[in-house]
Amino acid sequence: MAARKAVEKELSREMIIDVAHDLFVEDGYQHTSMRKIAKVLGYSHGAIYYHFKNKAELFYAMVEQDFAMINAEIDQLMKLDIEREQKLEELLLGFIRFGLTYPNHYEIMFLTKDKDLQYYATNAPDQSYHNFATTIATLTDHQLEVKKIWSIFLMLHGFVAHYCRTGYSFDDLQSAVQTHVQLIMNILKD
Amino acid sequence: MAARKAVEKELSREMIIDVAHDLFVEDGYQHTSMRKIAKVLGYSHGAIYYHFKNKAELFYAMVEQDFAMINAEIDQLMKLDIEREQKLEELLLGFIRFGLTYPNHYEIMFLTKDKDLQYYATNAPDQSYHNFATTIATLTDHQLEVKKIWSIFLMLHGFVAHYCRTGYSFDDLQSAVQTHVQLIMNILKD
């Protein structure tokens, strides 16, 4: 009944993630089906379920990679030889840039309500936040209350969460980003 | 083939909205099916499509009612005989309270990416924001740039957008709300 692929290259998690990445970014989580991913790959949808337990796990595996990026970016930023205040500003800008560059990832990781997704998608955002928070604490000499850091995170989050849906790029929003980041910087100066 | 309902009460948009309301609030948009709504009503799912073009339109009709509430609340607030600063604070608190009280509505209206939903869900949030913005402008004697008002809105939005998903109530979050609103109030004082 079956007619297995003529070898050449076996299906791998990486191959699936690559294709899924494009589709998820293009169409979002809900509008990307396992069958479509399989079709693009030239395999049947059942094959994907051999490599991933379900759709949520596939998505999570994919998005985890991209979240590693934002952490790497923060680390790199901290090494730069610039003033403290400038580092802070770059940190805020970097967060927004990340969110607008990967709106679909950001959406799923930080603002989905879907239960099966949330089951998988908790580690990565928590880690990213932790990294963000400790960096801010360091850059402000631990003078800033933890609660306030959290509020500042939510302020950034609000910006990204909104513009995520609109399709605007980071560059399109220069002016709005400026205003937003400036207001937050003022808070940090007190 | 068919066996139409024995009259008594004909199905109406109001009846559908009432039932849909409970289910949407309980399970969210994605996990509420037209068939389930129909089942609770005791009708077939086809009947709903006679009264509403599709799922998105039904949801929008429902959620529009609730958004009228937040506008009414703002109007009422403005009539109170309290100090300006206190009004401002109450406005910020009111927005957050609304979002946490109706998390599913808030989610759909302010942070869904679903295309068919967004087609319907644009008026209500825009109106609510407009009302919010002009109220802030009034309460600050129009000394605040429009851009900054928008940023402040996004800061509130960030708070609600995050906690929307968690199931915490407004009262649960007293402390976090306080911090957040205080930080924003500081911006408004400059």
Added chain:
DNA sequence: TCTAGAATTGACCAGTGGTAAATTAATAAG
């Protein structure tokens, strides 16, 4: 009483995520 039209049903469609048995291909052992 007859009829036009409004309201309702249910079969149907194409699609979904997910499962599992059957099948194939590669591999290791003899």
Added chain:
DNA sequence: CTTATTAATTTACCACTGGTCAATTCTAGA
């Protein structure tokens, strides 16, 4: 070179979804 084992893949299937539409039933008006 066979043969048994096992890993990888297909495919039929399940229960579900949003949505359409012809057939039906009921109601109201003449």
